[in-house]
Amino acid sequence: MAKYIAKRLLISLITIWLLATITFFLLRTLPGNPFQSEQILTVEMEQKMMSYYGLDKPLMEQYFTYISNLLKGDMGYSLKYTNRTVNSIIKSTFPISAELGLRALALALPLGLFLGVLSAKKRATVVDYTCVFISVLGVSIPSFILGSFLQYIFALKLQILPMAQWKSTLHTILPTVALALSLLATLTRVMRASTLEVISQDYVKTAKAKGLNEFEITWSHQIRNSMVPILTMLGPMVASVLMGTFVVEKIFAIPGLGQHFVNSITGLDYTMTMGLVVFYGSFMVAANFLVDIAYGIVDPRIRINK
Amino acid sequence: MEKNNIVYQADDFLFTDNDEDFDSYSGKSLSYWSDARRRLFKNKLAMISLFFIILIFILSLVIPLISPYTYEQQNLLNINTPPSAQHIFGTDSLGRDLWVRVWYGARVSLAVGIFGSIIPSLIGVVIGGISGYFGGKVDMIIMRAIDIIMCVPSMIYVILIMLYIGSGPIPLIISFALTGWMGTARNVRGLVLQLKEREFVLASKALGASSSSLIFSHLIPNTLGIVIVSMTMGVPSAIFQEAYLSFIGLGIAPPISSWGQLANLGTAVFRIYPYQLLIPAVMISITMLSFNLFGDGLRDALDPKLRN
Numbered sequence: 001m002a003k004y005i006a007k008r009l010l011i012s013l014i015t016i017w018l019l020a021t022i023t024f025f026l027l028r029t030l031p032g033n034p035f036q037s038e039q040i041l042t043v044e045m046e047q048k049m050m051s052y053y054g055l056d057k058p059l060m061e062q063y064f065t066y067i068s069n070l071l072k073g074d075m076g077y078s079l080k081y082t083n084r085t086v087n088s089i090i091k092s093t094f095p096i097s098a099e100l101g102l103r104a105l106a107l108a109l110p111l112g113l114f115l116g117v118l119s120a121k122k123r124a125t126v127v128d129y130t131c132v133f134i135s136v137l138g139v140s141i142p143s144f145i146l147g148s149f150l151q152y153i154f155a156l157k158l159q160i161l162p163m164a165q166w167k168s169t170l171h172t173i174l175p176t177v178a179l180a181l182s183l184l185a186t187l188t189r190v191m192r193a194s195t196l197e198v199i200s201q202d203y204v205k206t207a208k209a210k211g212l213n214e215f216e217i218t219w220s221h222q223i224r225n226s227m228v229p230i231l232t233m234l235g236p237m238v239a240s241v242l243m244g245t246f247v248v249e250k251i252f253a254i255p256g257l258g259q260h261f262v263n264s265i266t267g268l269d270y271t272m273t274m275g276l277v278v279f280y281g282s283f284m285v286a287a288n289f290l291v292d293i294a295y296g297i298v299d300p301r302i303r304i305n306k
Numbered sequence: 307m308e309k310n311n312i313v314y315q316a317d318d319f320l321f322t323d324n325d326e327d328f329d330s331y332s333g334k335s336l337s338y339w340s341d342a343r344r345r346l347f348k349n350k351l352a353m354i355s356l357f358f359i360i361l362i363f364i365l366s367l368v369i370p371l372i373s374p375y376t377y378e379q380q381n382l383l384n385i386n387t388p389p390s391a392q393h394i395f396g397t398d399s400l401g402r403d404l405w406v407r408v409w410y411g412a413r414v415s416l417a418v419g420i421f422g423s424i425i426p427s428l429i430g431v432v433i434g435g436i437s438g439y440f441g442g443k444v445d446m447i448i449m450r451a452i453d454i455i456m457c458v459p460s461m462i463y464v465i466l467i468m469l470y471i472g473s474g475p476i477p478l479i480i481s482f483a484l485t486g487w488m489g490t491a492r493n494v495r496g497l498v499l500q501l502k503e504r505e506f507v508l509a510s511k512a513l514g515a516s517s518s519s520l521i522f523s524h525l526i527p528n529t530l531g532i533v534i535v536s537m538t539m540g541v542p543s544a545i546f547q548e549a550y551l552s553f554i555g556l557g558i559a560p561p562i563s564s565w566g567q568l569a570n571l572g573t574a575v576f577r578i579y580p581y582q583l584l585i586p587a588v589m590i591s592i593t594m595l596s597f598n599l600f601g602d603g604l605r606d607a608l609d610p611k612l613r614n
């Protein structure tokens with residue numbers, strides 16, 4: 001097991017390094033430079049800015065400087081937010097996005113799994129059709145549309161919840177719901193499908209024949225086994241939800257990490273984009289790593305003993 | 307122990323008459339595809355969805371042709387009018403007729419949705435097929451590459467590519483093609499790996515079939531069902547991505563309209579004129595719903611494992 005973990009760690013590090021390298025060169029081949037959009041700058045000023053941030057040096061030299069700084073955990077200064085390091089921007093905005101994501105997950109995960117199991121157990125009944133309908137509806141309504149309508153109904157018409165911003169628990173309700181619905185829908189779908197697959201397996205029949213009651217069968221035979229597909233998708237899902245979704249954050253004016261993903265790329269803020277890609281990538285790799293280990297806990301058949 | 311209560315009769319032990327017309331009670335034997343078609347046609351929800359998809363297609367082709375307005379024609383004396391007989395969906399903040407803009411936008415959104423799903427799926431089939439069939443080092447390299455690419459939200463790559471080649475329907479499709487094939491590639495690879503070990507492939511290998519006939523007559527037809535389902539399910543997600551990108555101002559630039567772009571313009575004024583967001587929102591949702599339900603129906607029809 002220790003050897004397996006060490007091997008996975010090594011692969012993870014190589015993955016992140018490759019990711020950083022590819023993104024670095026991809027970004028630099030984009031036409032234009034970060035200071036072009038600021039019209040006040042003269043050509044000399046622009047060059048001064050370029051040399052201040054070391055952007056006029058040969059690309060390979062910049063690359064090695066960047067990687068060696070990255071190894072020390074330093075992601076450099078943002079080119080757009082004067083005097084702010086990428087680290088400090090991530091540090092101040094990530095907790096907000098993560099909180100929103102956690103709230104949405106806390107709502108969607110238990111409810112989604114419950115509806116999925118319920119739907120599969122009551123297959124082809126009104127309960128099942130309702131759950132399926134909710135889940136299809138959930139994946140068919142984009143979050144930005146849902147968010148706008150939630151605002152319209154609850155903030156503008158009924159005036160019972162604040163329109164936007166991120167100040168109190170009351171402010172978090174609408175964005176949480178807007179984000180949670182599509183998660184809920186996806187989880188319900190997958191859980192329903194995987195429970196249906198498990199429900200007709202021989203070991204479930206054996207359990208029934210042994211005289212276990214319905215609850216024990218559902219809990220320790222069906223749910224446990226149908227969790228594997230959920231785990232597979234949960235890693236990337238948690239990672240991407242915690243990173244913040246640009247659109248929900250934009251609609252509700254939440255100062256999270258999501259906005260920077262789009263703004264930094266379109267503004268050619270090289271260091272910020274690099275920082276976000278590396279941060280997100282590491283998060284994703286870590287999530288997948290944890291999922292692999294969780295497999296072994298849930299399903300002893302896939303426990304690795306190399 | 308209970309006693310066995312079955313009563314045997316003399317003719318239970320007689321030979322059955324083989325000349326009898328078997329078809330009368332065993333039913334006609336159906337091929338995989340005609341069986342799937344029958345199953346699909348019986349699924350009411352899928353048929354209603356298909357009807358909506360076809361309806362939206364026809365309207366998007368016809369309405370911009372017969373309408374007295376064009377999608378970019380402005381009338382500043384007649385701005386933000388609510389739906390009326392003259393302007394069925396009302397007008398926007400530049401006095402453009404929303405009825406025409408919605409159906410013109412449908413062309414763009416549907417084209418991006420359909421091609422943005424089919425092309426990446428095809429790329430995924432080829433790459434996944436190669437990876438699964440040849441295995442070994444090729445497989446390892448391709449799978450590692452996919453792992454790395456999938457570490458970053460595809461939206462980042464889409465935005466990067468669109469910065470290279472500009473915005474519009476075709477750049478959107480190109481960037482979806484370059485970033486959307488990994489999921490399909492993984493699925494197809496998994497399937498091919500399973501199929502490779504199956505008896506019928508072994509049998510045909512033993513009979514001396516070539517690689518290409520194995521691929522084209524056994525492996526591809528057997529993955530086709532799943533690929534078609536994933537293509538159908540990919541359409542709503544491509545429509546969603548288009549809407550999302552246009553919504554943040556990157557996908558389709560005015561004056562061309564698309565649903566995402568109409569929704570984007572709608573959110574700016576929806577506090578005063580909610581219909582301007584409501585209309586494109588409902589269009590996006592109905593279309594995505596139809597494709598999702600139709601895709602579900604297709605999957606139930608094509609995937610033998612889910613048959614009950």
